[in-house]
Amino acid sequence: MLLLLFVFLWISPGFALDGNIGKFWQLSDVHFDPEYSQHGNPKKQCHFTNDSIGNPGYYGNYLCDAPFNLVESVIENMRNMEAEPDFILWTGDTAPHVKQKSLEDVLGLIRNVTTVLKEAFPNTTVLPLLGNHDAFPSNQMPLVESGTQYYDNILSKADWSELLWKHEQDQFQKGGYYSRTVQKGLRLVMLNSNLWYSMNKQVTGNLDPNQQLAWLRQELTDAKAAQQKVYIVAHICPGAFERLQSMTWFYPEFNRLYVDLITEHSDTIAAHFCGHEHTDSFRLVKDAQGTTSSLMYLSPAVTPLKSPLPGVGANNPSVRLYHYSRATSDIVDYQQYYLNLTQANEDQGRQGKWQLEYQATQAYNITDCSPRNFYYLSETFHDASILFKLYMDYNTVSYNNSAMCGQACFTSQICAILYLDTDQYNNCLFWSGTTPQPHHHSTTAPHHTTTHHKRHHLPPPLPQYVYYIIGGMGTLIVALAVTVSCLCVRKRRQGIPFKYSHFVGPINS
CATH class of the missing domain: 3.60.21.10 (Metallo-dependent phosphatases)
Structure with a gap:
């Protein structure tokens, strides 16, 4: 014992x-x-x-x-x-x-x-x-x-x-x-x-x-x-x-x-x-x-x-x-x-x-x-x-x-705890909805200007280029959707029988 x-x-x-x-x-x-x-x-x-x-x-x-x-x-x-x-x-x-x-x-x-x-x-x-x-x-x-x-x-x-x-x-x-x-x-x-x-x-x-x-x-x-x-x-x-x-x-x-x-x-x-x-x-x-x-x-x-x-x-x-x-x-x-x-x-x-x-x-x-x-x-x-x-x-x-400590206070705390990298920290604030889209720092020599400027599970921070990819894909999808919609409407009009014409307007006029 x-x-x-x-x-x-x-x-x-x-x-x-x-x-x-x-x-x-x-x-x-x-x-x-x-x-x-x-x-x-x-x-x-x-x-x-x-x-x-x-x-x-x-x-x-x-x-x-x-x-x-x-x-x-x-x-x-x-x-x-x-x-x-x-x-x-x-x-x-x-x-x-x-x-x-x-x-x-x-x-x-x-x-x-x-x-x-x-x-x-x-x-x-x-x-x-x-x-x-x-x-x-x-x-x-x-x-x-x-x-x-x-x-x-x-x-x-x-x-x-x-x-x-x-x-x-x-x-x-x-x-x-x-x-x-x-x-x-x-x-x-x-x-x-x-x-x-x-x-x-x-x-x-x-x-x-x-x-x-x-x-x-x-x-x-x-x-x-x-x-x-x-x-x-x-x-x-x-x-x-x-x-x-x-x-x-x-x-x-x-x-x-x-x-x-x-x-x-x-x-x-x-x-x-x-x-x-x-x-x-x-x-x-x-x-x-x-x-x-x-x-x-x-x-x-x-x-x-x-x-x-x-x-x-x-x-x-x-x-x-x-x-x-x-x-x-x-x-x-x-x-x-x-x-x-x-x-x-x-x-x-x-x-x-x-x-x-x-x-x-x-x-x-x-x-x-x-x-x-x-x-x-x-x-x-x-x-x-x-x-x-x-x-x-x-x-x-x-x-x-x-x-x-409300949502903004919590976000300040948790983003600081999770992210030492400045860009990742700013992205954490952005995804929480408390700040505008972050400005990403240049990797060139420092300008040396003073920079005192929900739940925990926030989405992970994204690189800047991802925003451009998402925006481009979104634009492409919208354009494709409009094109497909126009083609579908045109085909539908051509194939609708005369007895339904009072719902869709004149056909082959």
Whole structure:
């Protein structure tokens, strides 16, 4: 009987008798604002002003970026909940949304969070990457060829030299990206995807900013040769924002090149991890045959800031703990932790209590977090399904559980989940009846203009030429039908007996 119990535990999801299940944290979009004041004005980023009244909150405010109390709280609770993870993914955007005075200010903010993380996890590998707000000015991630010292300064003045090995620092200086093999069969590729961001004017006219695409291709090739699986980690992922229809992140050409590259190497990539959106979502990544081969996990933010984008809203502070197989690199499960900001600020003892919001396998009733299971999960989604309603609650980290999601809202969500390719995403919107016929992007060099522009079972997207074929065939069929009709009428008139002539008019007149 005892033997059967051990066998049952061994095969249960998330349990490994031999300790073969590892854990790692993802911390994203901290957006630490040192000017946050408990006497500040929420309508003015919670900064102290002469007209400040009341207390915007000890741990933060939904109208503002994160105070240092929140930064310390999330990292302290990470340590309390799992003090010895295999590694920590720190996926960018440490600086706040307010305009920074200088690059030195940005570097100081990143250095402060680096220090707190190192003190909390002195023996843990911390792997950082840059967000679009970590540049100065925001979004303007520079090209190395411009002579910038930005990447050197991140290493020396933000203390990332204490997190990265020497050869990783050498690579980072070439464009803000690097890789690390964290164990024999797993390579982490840490991207600077801000170079492809459609708000970055520094890369205008450049076909491969800081040669990152060429480097990524080589990393994936080398990993396959070494029989390694790859986790791709980026601040911004390709595709569209699920909460705002037709808002895409990359320049169209970079989106196409990137999606083509990860499709080509789908057998090597085990998973993708992103931030940037501040929301909790996922994307299905497909191989050349259209089969879901891996997932993009979009982890929500630490900052609770309400987005200025229409209909997007705020979120509760959050952090995520993944469980993965050290043998296969597959993601087995993950736990999403959050701080109910309203309750935490009301707690007079100022003991912000982080809670388990959900565990993926239990919440979504799946055995593990395999791409196949998330594909089947997406198949159950429709605008009235229980699991989709649950997903929508988690999408804002339980900030607004009463929000309704109608057909247009559902379409925005499901098309973003299903299609990373811009043309396929636009076709998905078109077939849902929510947008005009999509414009298909050129495959020539990017113009670099900013492109922030029923049921689940939507018809598959069609190539542009299909529309012309259908139109041509339709015209031909109509022409044939008219011709045949005329011939039939003429023959009928010639063959009708005289006694029926009062129904059809005179014959042979």
